Amino acid sequence: MIRLLMSGLLLAAAPVVDTQPIDPVLHTLMEGDAAQAHGDPDTLIDMAQLLDTLGAKPAEGQEDLAALWTREASDHGANGSPLAYRGRALGPAYRRGSLNAGGTVTMRQLFFAGQRAQISVAPSGPTAKLSVRVRNADGGTLCAKPVGGPQADCAWMPIFTDRFDIVIANSGAEPAAFYLVVR
Template sequence: MIRLLMSGLLLAASPAAGLLPDDPVLRTLVEGEAAEAGGDHAMLLDSAQVLKALGASPAEGQEDLAARWTHAANAAGITRSALGFRGRALGPAYRRGSLDAGGSVTMRQIFFAGQRAQILVAPRGNSAKLSIRVQNADGGTLCAKPVGGPQADCAWLPLFTDRYDIVIENGGTTTAAFYLIVR
């Protein structure tokens, strides 16, 4: 039942143009940003509720977009009862960022042994020159991909609990914005 409801919300909330990421959290972030830019407060509230239902929360130091979107929709007079959902205790963490031309950012993240690790990146707007690289503690590259199309992802099963470097680079000549999901 909840899958049907969420699928309907996601279809109803999709932006008119452009490809959408396959990952539901990335797709919801892109749709929410489109709703915010277009002043569609009903869609904005739907995106906030879906983001909460998916169990996504902001990475440390990042703004809670679901809270901001809910506040904006409520301020415009849009209210609905919250979706009921039970899911992962921690859920995915999201980060919104941008890089100057030629810039890069490295984030360190611990992943647990025997638990699937996944990192997804989606460009915001015209950010076609982004790339992602994941390196283990020894400097070995586990994944290196351009962020083309709606999203790029890296997934693996760590054999040992360890820290990994997530490197996002902008090889373009203009500032590039992105969403990052860490599961």
């Protein structure tokens, strides 16, 4: 009985692990997805405004989620309040993608010499088995890591302005969705 009681007390005292990404853009994208899935127009419009305020823009060929979420929320009567935030002049770009089991995707991205480059990847679901790799123009690996927990980040300082390959792979047996934020 005491052993059972002690186990219960230890579980109650265990820290709660936040599975949301730390990056504000990734966090906003995930919260917006959840609001859209649960039909919560008030949260959806808030996330649309926050995404816009953060300066995040869709990568080329990607859907503008801030505009989509604003339309959907407005269609359901939501009208959020303006946010007070001043961010970077050129904000981050985001991309939403999905990979079949065993699939990979490679994206080429230009980064400027002498300016810190950073990417962040977050899985859309808790069971995704994703990894990210960044390669320079010569094929050398600058960063390689699993996308575990809420997000994986890679940062480096390019010596020359050049294009870099961002490779995301799904080693799982199920399809996996993800967000990529490029700063």
